[in-house]
Amino acid sequence: MTVVNEYNFETIERKWQQKWAESGVFEASNESTKPKFYCLVEFPYPSGQGLHVGHPRSYTALDLVARKRRLEGYNVLYPMGWDAFGLPTENYAIQHKIHPAVVTKDNIANFKKQLQALGYSFDWSREINTTDPEYYKWTQWIFLQLFKHDLAYKKEMNVNWCPSCKVVLANEEVINGGCERCGTQVEHKVKSQWMLRITAYADRLIDDLEGVDFIDRVKTQQINWIGRSYGAEVSFATSAGDELKVYTTRPDTLFGATYMVISPEHASLAQWNNLLENQAEVAAYQEFAGKKSDFERTEVNKEKTGVRLAGVQAINPVNGQAIPIFISDYVLATYGTGAIMAVPGHDTRDYEFAKKFDLPIVEVVAGGDLNQAAFTDIEEGTMVNSGFLNGLSVKDAKAKITAWLEEQGIGTAKTNFKLRDWVFSRQRYWGEPIPIVHCEKCGYVPMPESDLPLRLPEVTTYEPTATGESPLATLSDWVNTTCPQCGGPAKRETDTMPQWAGSSWYFMRYADPHNSEALASPASLEYWVPVDWYNGGMEHTTLHLLYSRFWYKFLYDIGVSPTSEPYAKRTSHGMILGENGEKMSKSRGNVVNPDDIVGEFGADTMRLYEVFIGDFEKPATWNTASIKGCQRYLDRLWTLQSLAEDGDAYSPELETMIHQTIRKVGNDIEQLKGNTAVAQLMTLLNRVYDHGSLTHADYRTLLLLTNPFAPHVSEELWEIMQYGGTVTDQAWPQYEEEKCREKMVELAVQINGKVRSRIVVNAEAAASEVLEMAKADEAAARHLEGKNIVKELYVPGRLVNFVVK
Template identity: 70%
Template sequence: MKYNFAEVEKKWQDIWDDKQVFAATNDYSKPKYYALVEFPYPSGQGLHVGHPRSYTALDIVSRKRRLEGYNVLYPMGWDAFGLPTENFAIKNHIHPEIVTKNNVAHFKQQLKSLGLSFDWSREINTTDPNYYKWTQWIFLQLFKKGLAYKKEMAVNWCTSCKVVLANEEVVNGVCERCGGEVVRKVKSQWMLGITQYAQRLIDDLDLVNYIDRVKVSQVNWIGRSTGANVRFGTTAGDELEVYTTRPDTLFGATYMVISPEHPYIEKWADRITNIDAIRTYQQEAARKSEFERTELVKEKTGVELQGVRGVNPVNGREIPIFVADYVLTTYGTGAIMAVPAHDTRDWEFAKKFGLPIIEVVKGGDVEQEAFTDCATGVMVNSDFLTGLSVEDAKAKIIDWLTEHGKGEKKVNFKLRDWVFSRQRYWGEPIPIVVCPKCGYVPLPEDQLPLTLPHVDSYEQTETGESPLAKIDSWVNTTCPHCGGPAKRETDTMPQWAGSSWYFMRYCDPHNNEALASKEALDYWLPVDWYNGGMEHTTLHLLYSRFWHKFLYDIGVVSTPEPYAKRTSHGMILGENHEKMSKSRGNVVNPDDIVKEYGADTMRLYEMFIGDFEKSAPWNSDSIKGCKRFLDRIWNLQDILIAGAEYRPELETAMHKTIQKVTRDIEELKFNTAIAAMMALLNDITDTGAINHAELKALLILLNPFAPHITEEMWQVLGFGGMLNEQKWVSYDEAKCKEATIEVVAQVNGKIKARLQVAADITAEDAIAAAKQADAVKAMIEGKTVVKELYVPGKLINIVVR
């Protein structure tokens, strides 16, 4: 009987839905397992075949855990606020709420068609007021603790659209949407003080099981460094502070650079004799994104300040001060000391402007070799530091700076506080009232959620404010503190807000009294296994760890880290080996694959395509092999015989396969687990039959990968109950070893025979057996045996002359 995958898959998806088979229970006495994947942004394009790779992998883990007796939480929801939906709404004159509802419905249908065992009873949506009520509540707690604050910030401003743009909306210096000129403009923005958690975010990586590349990306993004704050004098009388990781090189500092936005430019405006040139340069810098300004491979530009010079604190020498766009006011102090002998960028700048280059760490001819990047070595041309090692010089100069009031030791982080506000409509309203008397006042918690008002236009105002600013009836309010007239904050939160705590809401998604009950949070957290893309390991992963740690500090959660384990998958590329995108025309729609081959085949292929943690190209021909494998599994019914135990000829193969699949799932080696089951199927076919015990075990092993066909076969064959209610198969370690093995026999390194020998054969017996093989015997007769070697389980080599 031919396998009708379309009929069978629909049947079992309906059964699972009707019976809520995969719903986690609230019986907190059971052992729990919380598996999590990053919830998707429901775009209008729907899923492509790259998306389900992560979902299927953790689905396999979740299904295995249920068979192992765990109370499994494997939830799904929607990260549905954000810019793409708002832009679509503006362009097509459809309310973002309707756009989101339609996109979610499409995504959900696609995910269900793949047979993913999500607990849909816990589905969440970040745009649901019952959800974002608690996003707003968390913001208020951050505000009350001083971790949410307002600050003047340079932002990307589209001169045509009159809106603030995120960095990713600026392409080649122009607005992605309209092509208009983008400049840097200072606006007041809400910030979150993530930098106060920087050290803990590094230290607590020791508490979790993250793959190395995830840990490394987090540490590098946070960018901890140890150095010194150094205060340079100026001829204007002010001190200009810089942060440096190499205070030992101070005697080699031959010029200084400040950012175009540095406040001292305004302070010194009357002293600067070339202020017009400085103003022109500031305007040019304002047209560049931060990425363009800090790009290493670019021509260095700058203007020297005429009228004010710096004073090197270690030797009293006056040095020029330049304004250059590669220095950012948002990092460090917005000023640097330049040591061109030991820094590529400084050397290139010094060469262009004819500035002195003084070697202070012995390492080569700086004029001939560009510069000497010396982290170790001996100090030269450095007065009282000369002759010291770099490390000793660092310690001594920091002591000297501290003693003379010129600086002090400093730990610095590359991580910046989180810019948290957006001048948009489709985001969570920030629950703050701005009062002319009381300042920024938090909305009382009993007035949450502060919901988005309905608007007819989603366009920003001429001044770049949110569309909310145009709704007087919503903006005008009373101050919760003094009762006087006040206005609501019209900025909204970024998309990152809702995704920073969603894993908590899954624990208790229908709670109206708290973001989740303490009992539920204590039971389910931390997440046992979280998988997501590498592109989210710096921003989202860092932000959610920060929020969790804050909630831990105020007693909402009981664990310092949200995720016990984090892994990341590689992308599925198009058949042309490029990233899938509509513009490249290489997107594969999972709906088409499910329709042609079935969900089980697609799931199997997604896991068989290659190393889960590496990118792999889609191959339309290879998927057919997975379909043939499942057809062969279905046809095993035709050779089924009675038998309650594994047959002797298959016993070792059965135990070895169970062992491998069990271990490979835990190690993300899904491709080799599938290969092992394919090999077992060949072994079964070679015997001409399969008995009940063997088929039951094979169906249970295959079930997490191909749940529909295995459930159907279990039911058709009358094995009792549903397969998902069974226990995971076990193996006997002793029976995983082959009774006999194949080894090769070599003479002078050339293979002459292949022998079947006992797995535990001694070296003496193995060599004796080899000598009895006809081909070996012919090669060694009448010759002197120089050496005999047995490599257990692999080969025998006899050397003759």
């Protein structure tokens, strides 16, 4: 056969994309006898910049999995949609005086065109959009359920405020004291906010990680973020006649508590005001601490500062000793009780503070040298100077003292978390309205579910206000309403939901995206959820991933979710960096647009390069020059048409490698090692060319294996070769372990671990036979001459090694 025509990727790709859209081959069925597989990538935020070459890394990797699974006979759901509420769109809209809904629509159209040009096997019939009222109706519905279960509440509190974005930020959105989006240092504001009680799920968010297959760094990061610790709360009596409650993870060291520290914001300070003899000094310190930015305050390795309270003391409950109380900003107001018992002998921070203020350091766990440093080991060491705890291990002492505290009624075992409740309101226009009205008489009243969705009002201006009020607050027609409960005058909530709201449940909507009666039918959820494989960025580990697990668990508790965890498996990809090795961004001028790559090399080549670029989990530097290698592979695959000969069996010379390739490509796709899968395909292709011919059976398998990576060209070649039907109708090729083994193998012959020669032997040959052959080898014999063989080793398939003297 001769080459029929030139490889014109442009025509071919357009042709097959059209065919797939018409036939709907990638549309998943909610009723199928096949086993299901739900494969998910994080849906993008449709920005004005469009897609860059980083996005397709994740999409391509799971497209490989999705396409392979279909060929393996699964009913695969691989959906796509738009996480379209958010600040950049709103800012753009304000700047250009175009409504955000219009901007969003345009951006989505652009993104969709770009994605479709890459030939992903997405089920576009299930496309969703978080800004669609038919979608956000259910986001609001979930909020109402949270409210009804006392998991959404409004509270006046000190919050993180980004002065540049003009919104409140959740703790998870503050990175090193700066705004997650723009990097601006956050400020503090006391504002009334809607909060979600994610802390109620803290234990389960940690414990249930045991049952899911998430990569370790994701699990670790979530566990660290939630920050669970076990300890005790202990009440200390004070000379003021009241109590000071502390949280400690080391109740065993209570006898060593020689002073106490409370945060500068602690409520007791106001109560003790009249008793304080150094009130002015205390007030000055409070001001000093209050003025510090978050960044300064959390800076480690700075000198400890503080003020000793004059006029108030505490009593250590175990020994009745009066101990001083300090205020210091190393104690956080927001964690535990905002107060600690200080045990300088066994806590590094307390040790530093005690040294600075010349406070007594008492050893209560023997084993360290307190002249040098605090002894913080809890595995070894014996209790001393601790009355009834003396002689116990730390572990036993903890149990005993906790029991004692409970008996005395002055303490109790307690678990604490670093995780805070989720600040859920944003002072912006382009988000889901919170479906709550405030009535003077009835308080916060949920809207009737039947009135959902509560639509965003059509307005002409939506600038954020400098005061921190939502732009919706200025729309009195919209704000003023009637109370659903008493019918009296009431006002709507004017803050909107954060961008993380719509994405917290979107994967459920894909199961049944057009349902108007429920967020998805129970049967569809039962069938599809949990997601079998979810890939996304590490930057979402403590944001989207944690939030959505929380929402899903709540929905499970109220009978909506079918399981307790939403994602069976979570993997994560490394970022694609610009050609200069820096993060791709418009301001750095190093953004590579996939449209340009597709235009010049074609989607198939682009996809191949996306996986060939390197280790999926690590960051990779884009290099347009390197794409050539991937292009050559497809060119050569195309040219193979002219070499294909009749034959329904694999060529004997290629058979072993074909079986090996089926095995390797399959395994590698499953492990997201597309780089080595492509390398193996290239190796096989090189071998075919060396051999000079191939059978149709050889070619068929090569096309099937290439299909997930380069779906258009493999379909086209399948059609040209008249192999029948389309690749999407075929089955993934099978390998036989037996046939992956070479019959003849080359062994290295080592003398004292150095390779001196190579011999080819039958893979099945007996050890003695192989060793004799090695000894007989000319080069080896030369090195063995006159030497004494002390040891002979044979590693089948690898080498033989003679140890000589």
